[in-house]
Amino acid sequence: MDASESLAVAHHRSSRRKRMVSVLLLLPLVSYTAVFFLLPIGMMLYRAVSNPELIDAFPRTVQALNHRSFDRDADLPEETVFKALEQDFIKATSLGVIGDAARRLNYENSGYRSLIMTTARYYRKRTQTILQAGSARERLEAVDNRWTTPVLWRDFQRASPAYTPYYLLAALDLKQTPEGIERVPAHQRVNLDLTLRTLKIASIVSLSCLILGFPLAALMVKASRTIQIVLLLAVMLPFWTSLLARTSAWIVVLQEKGLLNTLLMRLGVIDQPIALIFNSIGVYIVMVHILLPFTVLPLYNVMKGIPSHYMRASESMGGHPIRGFFYVYLPLTLTGIGSGTLLTFIVAAGYYVTPTLVGSAREQMLGYYIAFYTNTTVNWGMASALGIVLIAGVLMVYLLAARLVGIRQIAGLR
Amino acid sequence: MNKTADTLIQFSDVQKSYDGKSLVIKNLSLSIFKGEFLTLLGASGSGKTTTLMMLAGFESPTRGEIRMRGKPIEHVPAHQRGMGMVFQNYALFPHMSVAENLAYPLKMRRMDRTERDIKVKRAIDMVQLHGMEQRRPTELSGGQQQRVALARAMVFEPDVILMDEPLGALDKNLREHMQYEIKQLHRSLGVTVVYVTHDQSEALTMSDRVAVFHKGDIAQIGSPSTLYERPNTAYVANFIGENNTLTGTPALVENGCCHISLAGGVTVKGSASHLNGYLPKQVELIIRPEKIRLTEASETSYRAVVTDKVYLGEHIRVHLQLANEHKLVVRVANDQASRNLQCGHITGFRWDVADAHAFPLN
Numbered sequence: 001m002d003a004s005e006s007l008a009v010a011h012h013r014s015s016r017r018k019r020m021v022s023v024l025l026l027l028p029l030v031s032y033t034a035v036f037f038l039l040p041i042g043m044m045l046y047r048a049v050s051n052p053e054l055i056d057a058f059p060r061t062v063q064a065l066n067h068r069s070f071d072r073d074a075d076l077p078e079e080t081v082f083k084a085l086e087q088d089f090i091k092a093t094s095l096g097v098i099g100d101a102a103r104r105l106n107y108e109n110s111g112y113r114s115l116i117m118t119t120a121r122y123y124r125k126r127t128q129t130i131l132q133a134g135s136a137r138e139r140l141e142a143v144d145n146r147w148t149t150p151v152l153w154r155d156f157q158r159a160s161p162a163y164t165p166y167y168l169l170a171a172l173d174l175k176q177t178p179e180g181i182e183r184v185p186a187h188q189r190v191n192l193d194l195t196l197r198t199l200k201i202a203s204i205v206s207l208s209c210l211i212l213g214f215p216l217a218a219l220m221v222k223a224s225r226t227i228q229i230v231l232l233l234a235v236m237l238p239f240w241t242s243l244l245a246r247t248s249a250w251i252v253v254l255q256e257k258g259l260l261n262t263l264l265m266r267l268g269v270i271d272q273p274i275a276l277i278f279n280s281i282g283v284y285i286v287m288v289h290i291l292l293p294f295t296v297l298p299l300y301n302v303m304k305g306i307p308s309h310y311m312r313a314s315e316s317m318g319g320h321p322i323r324g325f326f327y328v329y330l331p332l333t334l335t336g337i338g339s340g341t342l343l344t345f346i347v348a349a350g351y352y353v354t355p356t357l358v359g360s361a362r363e364q365m366l367g368y369y370i371a372f373y374t375n376t377t378v379n380w381g382m383a384s385a386l387g388i389v390l391i392a393g394v395l396m397v398y399l400l401a402a403r404l405v406g407i408r409q410i411a412g413l414r
Numbered sequence: 415m416n417k418t419a420d421t422l423i424q425f426s427d428v429q430k431s432y433d434g435k436s437l438v439i440k441n442l443s444l445s446i447f448k449g450e451f452l453t454l455l456g457a458s459g460s461g462k463t464t465t466l467m468m469l470a471g472f473e474s475p476t477r478g479e480i481r482m483r484g485k486p487i488e489h490v491p492a493h494q495r496g497m498g499m500v501f502q503n504y505a506l507f508p509h510m511s512v513a514e515n516l517a518y519p520l521k522m523r524r525m526d527r528t529e530r531d532i533k534v535k536r537a538i539d540m541v542q543l544h545g546m547e548q549r550r551p552t553e554l555s556g557g558q559q560q561r562v563a564l565a566r567a568m569v570f571e572p573d574v575i576l577m578d579e580p581l582g583a584l585d586k587n588l589r590e591h592m593q594y595e596i597k598q599l600h601r602s603l604g605v606t607v608v609y610v611t612h613d614q615s616e617a618l619t620m621s622d623r624v625a626v627f628h629k630g631d632i633a634q635i636g637s638p639s640t641l642y643e644r645p646n647t648a649y650v651a652n653f654i655g656e657n658n659t660l661t662g663t664p665a666l667v668e669n670g671c672c673h674i675s676l677a678g679g680v681t682v683k684g685s686a687s688h689l690n691g692y693l694p695k696q697v698e699l700i701i702r703p704e705k706i707r708l709t710e711a712s713e714t715s716y717r718a719v720v721t722d723k724v725y726l727g728e729h730i731r732v733h734l735q736l737a738n739e740h741k742l743v744v745r746v747a748n749d750q751a752s753r754n755l756q757c758g759h760i761t762g763f764r765w766d767v768a769d770a771h772a773f774p775l776n
């Protein structure tokens with residue numbers, strides 16, 4: 001016991017230098033990953049739940065409202081709350097902060113934006129002195145009578161905490177109500193469909209890549225050296241041209257008066273152009289082409305490592321080549337199938353440019369809406385929440401694959 | 415062994431070319447007898463694997479035919495030939511356990527589960543791998559993998575087992591042990607084995623017959639002792655076992671004995687049986703180190719200078735230099751006389767004429 005312990009200690013000491021060197025070698029990568037990968041993801045997680053708008057714009061009101069509840073219809077806040085609200089409006093440093101809060105409140109119920117903005121404009125012209133006399137509540141009611149409805153205060157209260165599950169719930173078509181978590185009304189349920197559509201498109205694309213890529217990879221392994229190189233170049237070609245150029249090239253080929261339709265009509269195969277682009281067919285054709293290398297290369301790599309004598313061994317033991325394929329070859333390529341398909345799936349699920357260019361509104365994927373919320377409506381919360389849904393969806397598929405194929409296999413470790 | 419009646423496989427004038435230009439197998443006619451242990455021995459590239467592959471059905475002869483039990487097998491695909499095969503690198507399926515590997519040929523024959531389990535268990539017994547049934551091949555040592563490969567080729571009780579350098583990857587001790595085990599299995603099962611190796615000592619210890627391949631032809635086929643004692647050609651003599659070669663001019667042949675004058679004026683004698691009555695310009699005299707005996711230097715013996723002595727435990731290798739530039743290696747027992755030999759001394763030596771073979775040199 002003693003002796004083995006001191007051995008462990010000695011070993012630990014003697015290998016310290018080695019460990020230090022490995023840590024030093026890893027340091028640049030670790031810091032790079034931390035700054036450019038972990039930090040942004042952390043920020044995204046934070047953005048999806050952070051809710052600073054009302055606190056920033058109405059600090060006094062939020063504090064005065066603390067722990068009040070507006071469950072019953074008749075419930076309204078006391079005069080102190082209305083006074084605090086007036087203070088907040090008058091002392092607001094800029095209309096920008098108020099505007100952010102108005103936008104945030106508007107997510108709870110559309111119409112609140114105008115309420116906030118009208119009130120803000122009213123108080124901008126007033127000074128402290130007018131607040132001395134009379135009731136703050138009556139003044140606010142005079143500006144807009146919604147200030148004295150309990151439902152507004154209930155919404156205000158719900159929108160005011162520093163952190164909120166609102167965006168994450170909204171990304172799943174859910175919302176918080178006094179009765180608990182509920183699904184949003186049917187006509188507003190878009191995000192779940194969006195997620196499912198994204199996963200569906202990514203699945204169909206990666207399965208198509210597998211169906212096309214498996215025989216191709218197998219051929220590449222078997223073919224002569226020259227054919228091998230030609231095929232490899234052909235597969236790699238999409239990697240060497242810009243994504244935009246490739247996608248536009250497909251538009252030229254597939255559009256209504258494009259190469260393919262013209263050719264088919266000349267040959268008399270069809271007499272009306274078929275819609276091949278700006279619909280789901282176009283999205284699948286173009287995405288499969290662009291993502292094929294992600295499936296083929298890992299598969300090719302794994303297949304190249306399977307010695308041909310395995311199949312011969314199977315035959316020598318009486319296995320028909322077809323049975324040998326299913327019992328021996330296919331299981332040995334599972335690593336490549338797993339990692340290739342998963343890679344394709346992950347890249348496909350995050351696709352943005354291609355569906356935007358060659359799809360219709362019905363083919364837009366999560367990536368499109370993340371960009372939309374970020375660039376167009378400046379709704380960071382929603383963009384982040386959808387980002388999390390995307391990551392979670394991919395992670396789920398990853399875990400499923402790890403369960404089916406094994407995590408070492410996916411990593412290519414066998 | 416009743417040869418004609420027991421022929422199992424017959425190669426008739428088989429030729430093989432991979433590229434349509436050169437022949438890898440030139441003209442192979444070979445009978446394989448039922449139950450024998452036949453070894454294909456030859457240098458690298460001599461066509462041993464090619465021959466085995468044609469037999470297994472993975473390559474087809476370019477010309478000629480192969481018959482099994484009198485029927486041509488050209489159109490029988492590999493998986494219907496029913497020959498077990500042990501590959502050089504074993505080809506154990508890495509994604510299956512030992513037991514699953516052994517069950518594979520039985521599964522391919524659609525044998526039912528209970529029978530399969532019995533046979534797998536018997537195979538495990540045969541190669542003594544108890545407790546390793548559930549291991550993956552990568553978790554076994556080289557020798558254990560080899561045994562699994564062997565068991566897998568035998569478990570479905572084929573009539574013929576083909577082995578392509580199955581022991582090539584093993585170290586010397588393990589190889590010798592496995593040679594013994596394979597031989598035991600061959601004896602107890604009575605199966606026909608076609609074994610490929612380029613290790614001549616392996617061929618000699620294991621085989622009933624050895625076919626020496628040389629550039630796509632069989633140089634000689636016969637029992638190990640025939641090949642060793644009565645080689646047909648200088649190539650076979652040199653390929654099998656260690657040899658001394660003396661080149662000289664044949665002076666005369668009398669009573670099957672050829673007198674050869676070597677450069678430097680020495681004349682030596684050897685068997686003329688391979689000269690076929692001709693007297694070629696030059697001959698090679700081939701004699702094995704252990705067939706040379708050292709004697710007192712006398713008028714009737716050959717004489718040479720001892721240039722080196724290598725101690726090998728039970729034997730001593732003595733290097734001799736003849737009066738001319740010819741050198742000989744002699745293997746002598748480790749006894750008092752040989753220990754007394756000194757480098758630089760002159761010793762006499764002699765051999766039986768029948769042990770020295772003269773071959774024409776072209």
Ligand SMILES: Nc1ncnc2c1ncn2[C@@H]1O[C@H](COP(=O)(O)OP(=O)(O)OP(=O)(O)O)[C@@H](O)[C@H]1O
Pocket residue numbers: 432433438456457458459460461462463464465612
């Ligand atoms: N698939 C093939 N295609 C083309 N040439 C081949 C092929 N297989 C073998 N050869 C050639 O045929 C000749 C005989 O090869 P073979 O494999 O039969 O030799 P071998 O006796 O088994 O040699 P080794 O002891 O090295 O295994 C060699 O010159 C080799 O280059």
Ligand SMILES: [Mg+2]
Pocket residue numbers: 462463464578
């Ligand atoms: Mg070979």
